[in-house]
Every structure is written in C-alpha cells, then in structure tokens.
Amino acid sequence: MxxxxxxxxxxxxxxxxxxxxxxxxxxxxxxxxxxxxxxxxxxxxxxxxxxxxxxxxxxxxxxxxxxxxxxxxxxxxxxxxxxxxxxxxxxxxxxxxxxxxxxxxxxxxxxxxxxxxxxxxxxxxxxxxxxxxxxxxTAGSLMSTEYLAVKEDLRVDDVMRLVKKQALEAESISYVYVLDRQGLLVGVISLRDLLTHPDNLPVSEITNDRIISVSAGDDQEQVAQIVADYNFLSIPVTDDDQHLLGVITVDDIVDVIDEEAVEDYSGLAAVNVSQINDSPWHSAIKRIPWLIALLLLGMATATVIGSFDELVKQAAILAAFISLITGTAGNAGTQSLALAVRRIAVGSEHSGWQDFLSEVLAGLLVGLATGASVFVIVTIWKHNLILGFAVGIAMMMAILVANLAGYLIPLIIHKIGFDPAVASGPFITTLSDLTSVLIYFNVAQLFISQLSGS
Amino acid sequence: MxxxxxxxxxxxxxxxxxxxxxxxxxxxxxxxxxxxxxxxxxxxxxxxxxxxxxxxxxxxxxxxxxxxxxxxxxxxxxxxxxxxxxxxxxxxxxxxxxxxxxxxxxxxxxxxxxxxxxxxxxxxxxxxxxxxxxxxxTAGSLMSTEYLAVKEDLRVDDVMRLVKKQALEAESISYVYVLDRQGLLVGVISLRDLLTHPDNLPVSEITNDRIISVSAGDDQEQVAQIVADYNFLSIPVTDDDQHLLGVITVDDIVDVIDEEAVEDYSGLAAVNVSQINDSPWHSAIKRIPWLIALLLLGMATATVIGSFDELVKQAAILAAFISLITGTAGNAGTQSLALAVRRIAVGSEHSGWQDFLSEVLAGLLVGLATGASVFVIVTIWKHNLILGFAVGIAMMMAILVANLAGYLIPLIIHKIGFDPAVASGPFITTLSDLTSVLIYFNVAQLFISQLSGS
Structure with missing residues (x-):
C-alpha cells in the first residue's frame, strides 16, 4: 500500500x-x-x-x-x-x-x-x-437507475445487441433484468448465461424467475446481508407492485459493510473511529462530551459509595475490592453487550425468550465461576472467609446484573427504533459500576459485624 | 428476511x-x-x-x-x-x-x-x-485459479470466442487477463470494453497495462482495502516475477471485510461475537477464561488499594471516587484503543511520531477537560477544595496514562507481529484500573493532612 x-x-x-x-x-x-x-x-x-x-x-x-x-x-x-x-x-x-x-x-x-x-x-x-x-x-439511497433491462420475448442475440448498446451507461453489466409489458420485473438473466447459450435461443429459457429483490425502504444492512449470502454482483430494488426502481451494485455493498462495521465498532468504544486523521484538538473535542456525560453517571456511583462511608471506616479493606467488582462486572457486561448487538445485526436463530433465558443462564454460569474464583482467592489471601464470601457473592450478583443490562439495553434501544450500537461499552460499564457498588455495599452491610476492623 | x-x-x-x-x-x-x-x-x-x-x-x-x-x-x-x-x-x-x-x-x-x-x-x-x-x-488462501486469460496479439472477436468457451468454468468473467509469451501478466481487459468495441480491433487497444495486483502472501485485510477502494470485481494475484497465480473475486472480499470487522469487534469486547447462537453453557465456557484472567490482573489493583488502607481509614471519602477515576480513565483508554486499532487497520496519513504526539496532546486535552469538570463538581458538592483538586489532578493523570496505554499497546502488539485487535477493551480498562488507583492514592497521599477526617 x-x-x-x-x-x-x-x-x-x-x-x-x-x-x-x-x-x-x-x-x-x-x-x-x-x-x-x-x-x-x-x-x-x-x-x-x-x-x-x-x-x-x-x-x-x-x-x-x-x-x-x-x-x-x-x-x-x-x-x-x-x-x-x-x-x-x-x-x-x-x-x-x-x-x-x-x-x-x-x-x-x-x-x-x-x-x-x-x-x-x-x-x-x-x-x-x-x-x-x-x-x-436505506436501499433507495444506494440504488442507481442505470441498469440493463429487456422485454420478455427476445432471443439471446437480440438481448446481446441491447447489452452492447447499453453497456457503457449501465453501472453493472453482470445481470440483465427482464420486464413484462407493464414494466414489472419478471426475471433476471446473467451475462454469463447469455454468453454461453446459442444466439437463437429464446431468453425465456435462461431467465431466472426466482427473483430476489429488496424494497427501497429496506435497511442497507439487511440488503448487504442478502448480497453477501447470495454472492450477487447486484440486486434489484422494486416497489410493492414489483416495478423495477433501480439496482444496487456490489461495490456499494462493500462500502455499506465497511460503514456498518465502523459504526458498530465506534459504538462499542464510544468514539467515532472513522475519523482517525483528526487533529488532536478535533479528536479531543469529539471525545470529551461522551466522557463528561459518563462522568456524570459515574458521580452517581461516587454518591452511592460516599453514602456507605461509615461502613468503609469500619472496614477499610472493603475499599480494596471496589474496582475489582466494578471492573469484572463491566467486562462481563461488555461481552454480553457485544453479543447482543451482533445478534440484532445478523438475526438470531432463536426466539427472543430463548435468547433471554440463554443469556440469564450464561450470566449465572459466568457469575458463579467468577464469584467462586474470587471467593477462593480472597479467602486465602486475606485469611478471611467472611470477606471472601461477601466479595464472591457480590461479584456473582454484580456480573449477573451487568450481563442482563448488556443484553437488554441494546435490545430496548433497537425496539424503540434506534441503532443498538449507540449503547456503547463505556456506557454499559459505567452503568454497571453503579449497580455493582450498590450490590457490593449492601452485601457487605449484611456481614459488617464480622468484618469491622478489617 | x-x-x-x-x-x-x-x-x-x-x-x-x-x-x-x-x-x-x-x-x-x-x-x-x-x-x-x-x-x-x-x-x-x-x-x-x-x-x-x-x-x-x-x-x-x-x-x-x-x-x-x-x-x-x-x-x-x-x-x-x-x-x-x-x-x-x-x-x-x-x-x-x-x-x-x-x-x-x-x-x-x-x-x-x-x-x-x-x-x-x-x-x-x-x-x-x-x-x-x-x-x-492471506491473498493466497482466497484466490482461485479459474480465471480468463488470453495472449496479447488477439483481436476483440478472438477474445470473445475464448471468453464464451471458458465462461462456465471461470469464477468471474468481468475481466480477462492478458499474458505474454512467458506467461507474465501484462494487462487486463474488461468484459465491458470487449462488448463495446468492434470485433476486429486488436485487444492491445483496450488493454489496461496499469495493473493493480497483490502478492500471495499479502494480508487479506489489505487486499480487501484495495478492492474496496478501486471498486474492482476481482483482483489478480501474482508472484514476484509477475506470473499470474490466481484471482480473488469480490464475493470473497465481502466475506473478508465482514470477517475482519467481526474480529475487531470481538477483540474490543473480549468475546467472540461470531458465535451468537451458542448454548448458554458453551457461551459461558468461552467467556469465563477471559474474565478470570482479567480478574487476576484486577487483584493487583485490589492489592494496591489494600496497601493504602491507612489512608482510607483516615479519609473514607477517598473510597467514593475510586470507581469514578478508574471508570473514566477506562472509558478514555477504550476510545484511544479503538482509534489506534482502526488506524493500524486502514493505515494512517501521518508518521508514527506525529500520531504519537497527536495522541499525547489529545490525551492531555481530554484529561484537562475531564479533570477540570470533576474538580468543579467535587469542590462544590463536597465543599472541599483540596479534595476536588486531588481528585481532579488524579483524574487528569489517570486519563493521560490510560490514553497512552490504549494507543501504545495495540501498536506494540502489531509491531511484534500479532493482530492488534487482541488488545481488548476489557484488558485496557483493567490495566488502566491499576495505573489509575496507583496515581489516585499517591496524589491523595500528598494531600492527606488536609483531607483526613473527611
């Protein structure tokens, strides 16, 4: 390069x-x-x-x-x-x-x-x-109207003559669209078939009438998925009556896939990664609003911790595990968020309820494994079974909640009509900080009589 | 769908x-x-x-x-x-x-x-x-050897005859490759040009000898970038002597772009998002190792905080801002990481040093803005100028360090020959938790005489 x-x-x-x-x-x-x-x-x-x-x-x-x-x-x-x-x-x-x-x-x-x-x-x-x-x-914004179209009742050589005449204007010459007398799309002929069949063959013999088309209002990501699956070089756009409105070519689909990937990636990181050549000043200006907004949400977490200051005074050791619990729950929530956003983008094989139950179960398993690990580590390290138990239980619950938030929030955003990618990783981790400390200090409160002085 | x-x-x-x-x-x-x-x-x-x-x-x-x-x-x-x-x-x-x-x-x-x-x-x-x-x-793993190739000294109709004969076998018929007597690639003819020029024209007239080709060992992401930029329907793969080894078609490029996007996205979230239909059990099994590994890194952070327990006992309010500082620095580090990974993937317009200085400057600006905000908020909220100052300074430094880590770590991983996408967001945030609390408590230590009892 x-x-x-x-x-x-x-x-x-x-x-x-x-x-x-x-x-x-x-x-x-x-x-x-x-x-x-x-x-x-x-x-x-x-x-x-x-x-x-x-x-x-x-x-x-x-x-x-x-x-x-x-x-x-x-x-x-x-x-x-x-x-x-x-x-x-x-x-x-x-x-x-x-x-x-x-x-x-x-x-x-x-x-x-x-x-x-x-x-x-x-x-x-x-x-x-x-x-x-x-x-x-949408599909409509991607389509061009320079396509090859012919009537039904022609022979291969007639169509080839038309193709040669229109080839310079058309954006793609890989397919020729067949329209009936009303101008409705009734089939597609590939240029490959035209080239490999005898001149005098009626094109109806090589017309594929199993048309795969999209509507002008269809989301570009769905259109891209179809073109990618079918390995098409272009796809027709039709209205409800099957009138041919235009075609979308694969080069635009390549751009769409790239654009959607950048969008999802940017969303996960809360920064627009398509602008990698910005000046430091512009880059900072774009990052700061997100950070300040998240900072305000973070202040809520600080308030919650602050409200437990009596607890912290009694057992200062509790402070040591704040970042461990918020961090791990945040990590679990980010994983769950990424899976959820991807599932919405490419479509799940299962029903919504199945996915939900599946996520709850996965969250429980992840929480159990991580909670048990932290229980063992803390108990041995601090020679304090109660502390280990409190931190382990809090960790498990915090992970379960973070997992559910990571799963549900993009789903809700999608249901109300927005791109789920706006639910960024940093937003989920900051939100999960709040729920995690709430869970942690409430759990710790239950054990405070055994913990105080630690 | x-x-x-x-x-x-x-x-x-x-x-x-x-x-x-x-x-x-x-x-x-x-x-x-x-x-x-x-x-x-x-x-x-x-x-x-x-x-x-x-x-x-x-x-x-x-x-x-x-x-x-x-x-x-x-x-x-x-x-x-x-x-x-x-x-x-x-x-x-x-x-x-x-x-x-x-x-x-x-x-x-x-x-x-x-x-x-x-x-x-x-x-x-x-x-x-x-x-x-x-x-x-690599390009070699994507190429197929079913391409259309002809000798130099033919006319349009000769080539069209060959195209018609080979069209059924070739994976793409959009371009015909021109080889010299030694079998070296010397030019490309588009099918569109063949169809729109007279039969008796020597093809040398419509042969494009400005060949864009890739080597078999080239990274697939770079190949995809070229095809996307040039809007090609296929690209030739050659060896060092310009022997034509095969061609890569755009449908494979579509898959590559999708695959690379999934890889980058998975990396950022520390979870493989291509497996969205896993059972809860399998999903958990795959997520747990990452979380446990990060948990161990998080234990280092807990140890650091634990070592400052005297400080926390003297000023319990310090605990309130742990998650605010680690969280915000983690968010800033994630942004910086995403930009760095993307910059490596698509190539930067600037030199390495320019990008580095640019990132340091952006980090400083982001840190200053966020530090100043938190200084104002904490000072007013807690009626404590010293506390606000300590938290603000710590925040600024923690962000700067997290930004640099997010920028440098993928770069180093890339330099030693791995995919920078393996530097996941959760890894950066967990690492930044450690540096953030180190900075925070060391700054707080300086002000402890004014803070104690808070």
Missing part, C-alpha cells in the same frame, strides 16, 4: 508538470490511462490552479468518473464541483451514476440543489429529486 | 416430499431452479436419508455449486462430503472453484486430504496441494 501511495504522489507531480509546461494532450492521455479510483484521488489532490485547467481539458464522461469515485465523506466534493461553472457541474452530475449524483446532491444546501437541478433536463431532474428523498442507510 | 427463511423451510419440505414420493425428475428440476446459495442451504438441511438420494440424483456440477456455497464455519462441510463415496467426493472437489475446494480440504485431517487428493488427477492434486500451503488470511 505504501508504495501505491508514493506512486500516486509521483503521478500527481507528473501530471502537474505536464500542465505547467503546457503539454495539455499528454496530460489528458496520462490522466485517462489511470484507474477510475486513481483519477479521483489525483484530481482531488491536484493544486487548485491546475484543477482549474483540468476540468476545462477533460471530457464530461471523464469528469463524471472522477466524481463517481470521490468519497463524499473524505473530500469536500461540493466545493470541487463548484470550481466549475454551474452549467458544467450540472452536466457532470447528469453523466454520473444516479446513486453517486444523489449522494453528491445530498451534501448541498437546498438552494444549491435547486440551482443544479434547474440546469438539468426535466426528466433527469425529476428522477434525482425522487431519489434524494430516500432515507440515508 | 424472515419471509425468505420461511420460504426456504417450505422449499425443503417440498423437495423432501418430491423425494419421498419418488418424483426424482421433479426434484432435480426444482433443485436446479434454486439460486446457488439456496441450493447450499437446502442441501445442508435436507434430512440425511433424502440427502443420500439427492447426491445420487444431482450432477457433479450442481453438487460442486452446493459445496461452493456452503460456509465452512457454519456447517460440518467435511461430514457432508463424506456422505458420498470418496470417488464422488473427489469429483465434486475437482469441479469446485479452487479457493472453495482448498477451504474445504483445510477442514480435513491430513489423512483425509491425502485420500481425496490421491483420487484426483495428478495436476489438479498438485495445484490444490500448493494452495493449501498458503496461510489463512
């Missing part, structure tokens, strides 16, 4: 030099020889004065490829588009795949959107306007 | 009924009409007595598709293969895509592998034997 980044820097230098010395044709040739992804990288990193020349030299089709391959969350893509006159920007938008054009439009202010749409042909603008309305993270 | 699972159950019932009533041809037709993924699901879930009939009825090609689409970590794929006589099993292995066949072989004992390979043609057995040797999680 490192050498590829270096290579990219060299390419940028080379292309800048060509523009600097007025070798415009050589610039165009070298630029067009790049891979699509590289074109985007290079274009975004060209010095601004050279970019002003570049967009004048490059064709609309090439510029569309550049903007198709820019990641909206990594560069200020709107600013890049606005370096061109609105007229040309609108042409680029029009030449882009609809899903990417819509992603770009969604980064703009309503006023900017209106400007660009007014410069596009009416039908294209209308279709873009519709796509903008799909919620982020 | 739920309806699709239900549909699958119905399909299994239907197909079982067909076999039960002796309608063998109807069974074959219905089975072959399924999607590849569904064939695999259905086959694995058919009652064993029907499967014994099914493998006799189905063609080797269909059985190969079934086994190509079974996930080795979800079903006992070796047992399924062994339901057939070794001879037929070897034929199925041979008809499978090499990457999947090798995955299957890798699940077997050396003795079983030897049996199956001895039943395969010598050249195929030899090639499988070589592929088995690639380490798991």
């Amino acid at each position: 490192a050498e590829q980044i270096e290579q990219l820097d060299q390419t940028i230098q080379l292309l800048s030099d060509l523009l600097q010395s007025g070798q415009d044709h050589e610039f165009i040739d070298s630029f067009e020889a790049l891979h699509d992804f590289e074109m985007a990288q290079v274009y975004a990193e060209l010095p601004v004065q050279f970019r002003a020349v570049a967009w004048r030299l490059l064709s609309i089709a090439i510029l569309a490829t550049v903007f198709d391959n820019l990641a909206v969350d990594e560069v200020d893509i709107v600013a890049l588009l606005q370096e061109m006159p609105p007229q040309r920007g609108a042409q680029v938008l029009q030449a882009m795949y609809t899903d990417n054009a819509v992603d770009l439009l969604q980064e703009m202010s309503p006023r900017q959107i209106a400007t660009y749409l007014s410069l596009m042909p009416k039908s294209e603008a209308e279709s873009a306007r519709q796509l903008i309305n799909y919620d982020d993270q | 739920a309806e699709q699972i239900e549909q699958l159950d119905q399909t299994i019932q239907l197909l079982s009924d067909l076999l039960q009533s002796g309608q063998d041809h109807e069974f074959i037709d219905s089975f072959e009409a399924l999607h590849d993924f569904e064939m695999a699901q259905v086959y694995a879930e058919l009652p064993v007595q029907f499967r014994a009939v099914a493998w006799r009825l189905l063609s080797i090609a269909i059985l190969a598709t079934v086994f190509d689409n079974l996930a080795v970590d979800e079903v006992d794929i070796v047992a399924l293969l062994q339901e057939m006589p070794p001879q037929r099993g070897a034929q199925v292995l041979q008809a499978m895509y090499t990457d999947n066949a090798v995955d299957l072989l890798q699940e077997m004992s050396p003795r079983q592998i030897a049996t199956y390979l001895s039943l395969m043609p010598k050249s195929e057995a030899e090639s499988a034997r070589q592929l088995i040797n690639y380490d798991d999680q």
Whole structure:
C-alpha cells in the first residue's frame, strides 16, 4: 500500500508538470490511462490552479468518473464541483451514476440543489429529486437507475445487441433484468448465461424467475446481508407492485459493510473511529462530551459509595475490592453487550425468550465461576472467609446484573427504533459500576459485624 | 428476511416430499431452479436419508455449486462430503472453484486430504496441494485459479470466442487477463470494453497495462482495502516475477471485510461475537477464561488499594471516587484503543511520531477537560477544595496514562507481529484500573493532612 501511495504522489507531480509546461494532450492521455479510483484521488489532490485547467481539458464522461469515485465523506466534493461553472457541474452530475449524483446532491444546501437541478433536463431532474428523498442507510439511497433491462420475448442475440448498446451507461453489466409489458420485473438473466447459450435461443429459457429483490425502504444492512449470502454482483430494488426502481451494485455493498462495521465498532468504544486523521484538538473535542456525560453517571456511583462511608471506616479493606467488582462486572457486561448487538445485526436463530433465558443462564454460569474464583482467592489471601464470601457473592450478583443490562439495553434501544450500537461499552460499564457498588455495599452491610476492623 | 427463511423451510419440505414420493425428475428440476446459495442451504438441511438420494440424483456440477456455497464455519462441510463415496467426493472437489475446494480440504485431517487428493488427477492434486500451503488470511488462501486469460496479439472477436468457451468454468468473467509469451501478466481487459468495441480491433487497444495486483502472501485485510477502494470485481494475484497465480473475486472480499470487522469487534469486547447462537453453557465456557484472567490482573489493583488502607481509614471519602477515576480513565483508554486499532487497520496519513504526539496532546486535552469538570463538581458538592483538586489532578493523570496505554499497546502488539485487535477493551480498562488507583492514592497521599477526617 505504501508504495501505491508514493506512486500516486509521483503521478500527481507528473501530471502537474505536464500542465505547467503546457503539454495539455499528454496530460489528458496520462490522466485517462489511470484507474477510475486513481483519477479521483489525483484530481482531488491536484493544486487548485491546475484543477482549474483540468476540468476545462477533460471530457464530461471523464469528469463524471472522477466524481463517481470521490468519497463524499473524505473530500469536500461540493466545493470541487463548484470550481466549475454551474452549467458544467450540472452536466457532470447528469453523466454520473444516479446513486453517486444523489449522494453528491445530498451534501448541498437546498438552494444549491435547486440551482443544479434547474440546469438539468426535466426528466433527469425529476428522477434525482425522487431519489434524494430516500432515507440515508436505506436501499433507495444506494440504488442507481442505470441498469440493463429487456422485454420478455427476445432471443439471446437480440438481448446481446441491447447489452452492447447499453453497456457503457449501465453501472453493472453482470445481470440483465427482464420486464413484462407493464414494466414489472419478471426475471433476471446473467451475462454469463447469455454468453454461453446459442444466439437463437429464446431468453425465456435462461431467465431466472426466482427473483430476489429488496424494497427501497429496506435497511442497507439487511440488503448487504442478502448480497453477501447470495454472492450477487447486484440486486434489484422494486416497489410493492414489483416495478423495477433501480439496482444496487456490489461495490456499494462493500462500502455499506465497511460503514456498518465502523459504526458498530465506534459504538462499542464510544468514539467515532472513522475519523482517525483528526487533529488532536478535533479528536479531543469529539471525545470529551461522551466522557463528561459518563462522568456524570459515574458521580452517581461516587454518591452511592460516599453514602456507605461509615461502613468503609469500619472496614477499610472493603475499599480494596471496589474496582475489582466494578471492573469484572463491566467486562462481563461488555461481552454480553457485544453479543447482543451482533445478534440484532445478523438475526438470531432463536426466539427472543430463548435468547433471554440463554443469556440469564450464561450470566449465572459466568457469575458463579467468577464469584467462586474470587471467593477462593480472597479467602486465602486475606485469611478471611467472611470477606471472601461477601466479595464472591457480590461479584456473582454484580456480573449477573451487568450481563442482563448488556443484553437488554441494546435490545430496548433497537425496539424503540434506534441503532443498538449507540449503547456503547463505556456506557454499559459505567452503568454497571453503579449497580455493582450498590450490590457490593449492601452485601457487605449484611456481614459488617464480622468484618469491622478489617 | 424472515419471509425468505420461511420460504426456504417450505422449499425443503417440498423437495423432501418430491423425494419421498419418488418424483426424482421433479426434484432435480426444482433443485436446479434454486439460486446457488439456496441450493447450499437446502442441501445442508435436507434430512440425511433424502440427502443420500439427492447426491445420487444431482450432477457433479450442481453438487460442486452446493459445496461452493456452503460456509465452512457454519456447517460440518467435511461430514457432508463424506456422505458420498470418496470417488464422488473427489469429483465434486475437482469441479469446485479452487479457493472453495482448498477451504474445504483445510477442514480435513491430513489423512483425509491425502485420500481425496490421491483420487484426483495428478495436476489438479498438485495445484490444490500448493494452495493449501498458503496461510489463512492471506491473498493466497482466497484466490482461485479459474480465471480468463488470453495472449496479447488477439483481436476483440478472438477474445470473445475464448471468453464464451471458458465462461462456465471461470469464477468471474468481468475481466480477462492478458499474458505474454512467458506467461507474465501484462494487462487486463474488461468484459465491458470487449462488448463495446468492434470485433476486429486488436485487444492491445483496450488493454489496461496499469495493473493493480497483490502478492500471495499479502494480508487479506489489505487486499480487501484495495478492492474496496478501486471498486474492482476481482483482483489478480501474482508472484514476484509477475506470473499470474490466481484471482480473488469480490464475493470473497465481502466475506473478508465482514470477517475482519467481526474480529475487531470481538477483540474490543473480549468475546467472540461470531458465535451468537451458542448454548448458554458453551457461551459461558468461552467467556469465563477471559474474565478470570482479567480478574487476576484486577487483584493487583485490589492489592494496591489494600496497601493504602491507612489512608482510607483516615479519609473514607477517598473510597467514593475510586470507581469514578478508574471508570473514566477506562472509558478514555477504550476510545484511544479503538482509534489506534482502526488506524493500524486502514493505515494512517501521518508518521508514527506525529500520531504519537497527536495522541499525547489529545490525551492531555481530554484529561484537562475531564479533570477540570470533576474538580468543579467535587469542590462544590463536597465543599472541599483540596479534595476536588486531588481528585481532579488524579483524574487528569489517570486519563493521560490510560490514553497512552490504549494507543501504545495495540501498536506494540502489531509491531511484534500479532493482530492488534487482541488488545481488548476489557484488558485496557483493567490495566488502566491499576495505573489509575496507583496515581489516585499517591496524589491523595500528598494531600492527606488536609483531607483526613473527611
């Protein structure tokens, strides 16, 4: 990878030099020889004065490829588009795949959107306007309308002719969708089958009518799961009547899987890990609110411990096990949370009650094993059976409660319609600190007559 | 999704009924009409007595598709293969895509592998034997050798003829690889370009010689990153001399991204989240060792606190803030850990020293903000400026140390050659408990004369 980044820097230098010395044709040739992804990288990193020349030299089709391959969350893509006159920007938008054009439009202010749409042909603008309305993270927001579609009653060579004609516009050419007279999706033909069957065969013979499609409102994570399971290269999006609305290609699915993984991981750690190149200042600014919020919850724990100060004065040894109990229960709760979030994401094989009972039982087993260990260790170490027993029992109960919290909280968040990943590990551990000390000191209170003076 | 699972159950019932009533041809037709993924699901879930009939009825090609689409970590794929006589099993292995066949072989004992390979043609057995040797999680373990390759000096129609001939065997038909006389990879042609250019054009005109390839030993995560960036549908694997060894297709990349995400997520939580359907007993058995190991580390923290029991006796209020400080530092350390693991995975834009300084600075800022907050809160709440100051300073230092630990530990683990994801969140928080109480009680010691009696 490192050498590829270096290579990219060299390419940028080379292309800048060509523009600097007025070798415009050589610039165009070298630029067009790049891979699509590289074109985007290079274009975004060209010095601004050279970019002003570049967009004048490059064709609309090439510029569309550049903007198709820019990641909206990594560069200020709107600013890049606005370096061109609105007229040309609108042409680029029009030449882009609809899903990417819509992603770009969604980064703009309503006023900017209106400007660009007014410069596009009416039908294209209308279709873009519709796509903008799909919620982020749904199938609708991922689909593009550049797909290959044919009527039912054709032969292989007819379809191949159409494929060849439309191949340049389509985002994926792996599948051809078959529509009936009403425009309803009735089947799918793979390009592989088209290539390996005789020209005069009716395509109905190689049409797969066992269609797997998704709805525009479906969650992107579910769509990704289907594409991953079926090893599809694209999947059709239909409305309730089976009208074909668009297709989602596997490259977008790859991005979705990555995005969802980053989201879940960030949630577990209470920090957005997609922003690893932030300045220390920005990084700190983003981390602090979470920490302060958790600090306030932690103050409740401090209050609880503070309210037991008489107990601590009588048996100062009790203080020694606070962090052991809160820490271990927090760890158990984090495990349980991660399993619960994952179970919600990929779907469980069991019913909700089975999962719940299973989690209670696992919590009990984990609590028993850990409680028993700590009982043995503390009893031997402090030569104090009562202390060992109190700490062991408290540990067991604290783990059971933390496990249940780790299991139930993401489930509840999911039920009320939010992403369970927002229930972060730090939140669960901080909450479990509170329940753990409550349990610990109440248990200790029961044994205080035997413990005091320890 | 739920309806699709239900549909699958119905399909299994239907197909079982067909076999039960002796309608063998109807069974074959219905089975072959399924999607590849569904064939695999259905086959694995058919009652064993029907499967014994099914493998006799189905063609080797269909059985190969079934086994190509079974996930080795979800079903006992070796047992399924062994339901057939070794001879037929070897034929199925041979008809499978090499990457999947090798995955299957890798699940077997050396003795079983030897049996199956001895039943395969010598050249195929030899090639499988070589592929088995690639380490798991490398490009070599993902590649298959069923790719489309042609010589340089052909025309579009020549290549299309070859593509049509080889299309059924190739795992991906999106790209055709161009080899020179020595068999070295010199370029790539996309099927899209083949379809949209005139028949008599020399393919050299549409060959992209800016090859992006990976080495067989490359880490799968890096390969996935390249494919995701470039939006490729497959990527060639070459040796140091640019000999083409195989190709990796995007469906395998989708699985890699998912697998790596699960690994990182599991690491952060210290629990394997890929096993969400374990029984409570198995789930507990897997969680307990981690918890006990962390418990032992936690005992060190308890020992430290215990050694300060005179201090606690003099100022019991100190106990109240133990969990606040350990908890907040643990949360900060978890954030820092997650950022560090992610930075290692996707590569940082900065040098190691820049990242280090950046993290120290971010830690200082986070520590200052949090320390200052806790100083204000404790001072007002307890009407005790000294206590607020002691807790605030300790908090700041504890956070700084936890941040650095969260940053450095995965880095060190990575440098010595392990996956940084093994540095779990619970490990960092438990370790940070220890450093936090050390800092806290040593700071408190300095102020004890003003604090005692609190």
